[in-house]
Amino acid sequence: MRSIWRTLDHRPLADIGLACLAVFFIGLSYGAIAVASGFPLWVPAVQSVLVLAGASEFLFVGIVAAGGSPIAAALAGLLVNSRHLPYGLALPPGVTGRRWGRLLGTHVMNDESVVFALAQPDLERKRAAYWACGLGVLACWPGGAVIGALIGSAVHDTSAFGLDAMFPAVILALIVKDLRNPRTLRAALAGAAIALAAAPFLPAGLPVLLALPAVLLLVRESAVTPQADRQPVVAQAGSTP
Amino acid sequence: MKNPTLVVAGMATLAAGTYAFRLSGQLLRARITFPPRAARLLEAAAVILLAALVATTALTEGHGFSGFARPAGVLVAGVLAWRKAPFLVVVIAAAAVTALLRLAGVP
Numbered sequence: 001m002r003s004i005w006r007t008l009d010h011r012p013l014a015d016i017g018l019a020c021l022a023v024f025f026i027g028l029s030y031g032a033i034a035v036a037s038g039f040p041l042w043v044p045a046v047q048s049v050l051v052l053a054g055a056s057e058f059l060f061v062g063i064v065a066a067g068g069s070p071i072a073a074a075l076a077g078l079l080v081n082s083r084h085l086p087y088g089l090a091l092p093p094g095v096t097g098r099r100w101g102r103l104l105g106t107h108v109m110n111d112e113s114v115v116f117a118l119a120q121p122d123l124e125r126k127r128a129a130y131w132a133c134g135l136g137v138l139a140c141w142p143g144g145a146v147i148g149a150l151i152g153s154a155v156h157d158t159s160a161f162g163l164d165a166m167f168p169a170v171i172l173a174l175i176v177k178d179l180r181n182p183r184t185l186r187a188a189l190a191g192a193a194i195a196l197a198a199a200p201f202l203p204a205g206l207p208v209l210l211a212l213p214a215v216l217l218l219v220r221e222s223a224v225t226p227q228a229d230r231q232p233v234v235a236q237a238g239s240t241p
Numbered sequence: 242m243k244n245p246t247l248v249v250a251g252m253a254t255l256a257a258g259t260y261a262f263r264l265s266g267q268l269l270r271a272r273i274t275f276p277p278r279a280a281r282l283l284e285a286a287a288v289i290l291l292a293a294l295v296a297t298t299a300l301t302e303g304h305g306f307s308g309f310a311r312p313a314g315v316l317v318a319g320v321l322a323w324r325k326a327p328f329l330v331v332v333i334a335a336a337a338v339t340a341l342l343r344l345a346g347v348p
Contacts, residue, residue, distance in 0.1 A: 018327070018328040018329045018332075019328060021329065022328070022329070025332075043248065047255070047256070050252070050256035051252070051255050051256045051259055052259075053259055055294065055298070056255060056259065057255075060251065060252070060255055064248060064251070069247070069251075070244070070247045070248045070250060070251025070252070071247070071251050071254065073255075074250075074251040074252070074254035074255040074258070077255040077259070078254070078255060078258040078259065078262070081255075081258070081259040081262055082262055083290045083291075083294075084259065084262040084263045084266065085262045085265055085269075086266060086283060086286050086287055087263075087266060088262075088263060088264070088265065088266020088268075089269060090266075090283045090284045090287050091266075091267065091270070093267070093270060093271055106260065106263045106264050106267065107263065109263045111291060111294075114287065115291075118284055118287075159343065160340060160343060160344075161336060161340050162310070162311075162314055162335065162337060162338065162339030162340035162341075162343065163336055164311055164339070165299070165310075165311045165314035165315055165335040165336055165338070165339035166332055166335055166336050167298055168294070168296075168298040168311075168315045168335075169314065169315050169318035169319075169331060169332050169334075169335030169336075170332055171291050171294055171295050172295045172315060172318060172322060172331075173318065173322040173328055173332065175288050175291050175292060175295075176319070176323055178284075178285075178288045179288070179292070184285050184288055187285060187289055188288055188289050188292035188293075189292070191289040191292055191293045192292050192293050192295070192296035192297075193296075194293070195293035195294075195296055195297050196296050196297065196300060196301070199297050199300075199301045200301075200304045200305070201304070207293065207297055208290060208293045208294050208297060209290075210293075211289055211290060211292070212286060212289060212290060214289050215282055215285055215286045218282055218285050219282060
């Protein structure tokens with residue numbers, strides 16, 4: 001893992017460190033919320049290690065705390081986490097590691113590690129960014145959750161501190177460079193509009209998946225756009241110094 | 242927690258299923274070679290999913306509206322991120338704006 005520090009520049013490393021710090025703080029609110037909802041400490045602790053996908057864990061805890069069946073809560077969480085399938089498709093082969101390393105490399109696939117990997121210009125740096133961020137999240141998310149659960153009895157009202165605004169802000173900050181491409185922005189806005197329109201009627205998680213057909217906007221446009229105008233969405237953003 | 246056994250079963254289902262999602266995308270990719278355009282579309286698809294996740298987590302709570310404080314905080318964060326503010330500034334601004342609005346009585 002030492003090669004991570006040699007391969008990456010200071011800038012992406014600093015950004016990854018800050019992303020992990022943000023994950024730690026969101027983990028704090030997760031642990032605190034889970035304990036405040038009546039779960040024993042081991043639930044957020046075990047779940048944060050084994051699931052390692054924040055939004056679905058919040059959802060699971062929320063549904064079970066509201067009286068829903070844990071199995072239904074798990075299925076709702078899986079709906080949210082189904083976005084990891086296109087993530088796996090988007091990552092170039094080799095980023096998640098080989099042989100045994102890949103068992104862990106697959107587990108540390110999350111919103112942040114995928115975005116940081118895709119933003120890097122070549123395979124070596126993609127792999128370094130992916131592992132630095134993935135392992136950082138693997139340490140910070142459960143760490144935050146356990147500490148949050150421990151101090152959970154002290155902080156009852158996490159919404160008073162605006163902690164619920166941090167999760168969407170983290171994700172938004174991570175994709176903003178891709179949104180500078182006007183076509184990606186248009187498709188993303190269309191997808192967001194679909195998800196918002198569906199949110200009042202469908203179970204949590206499903207609206208996000210319904211946003212996916214917005215990618216068709218890009219299919220049609222890239223078919224009629226001249227070759228010279230086509231540039232990789234993420235590579236373009238990653239190549240700016 | 243009413244039924245610990247069922248909760249453990251739910252946690253195991255979520256953990257195993259999530260791992261399966263993480264693995265299956267990679268396995269599919271290893272079997273199919275994608276033309277560059279398709280690969281770019283897949284990357285864009287991930288951005289679209291994340292944008293939808295931002296919109297729904299910022300604006301909705303359950304099946305209803307989340308109130309104004311949270312989306313206002315996320316909006317400020319978005320503007321700061323667009324103007325290339327440091328990541329931590331963006332994230333802390335989101336929490337601070339939301340907290341201050343709630344302190345002022347905005348839902």
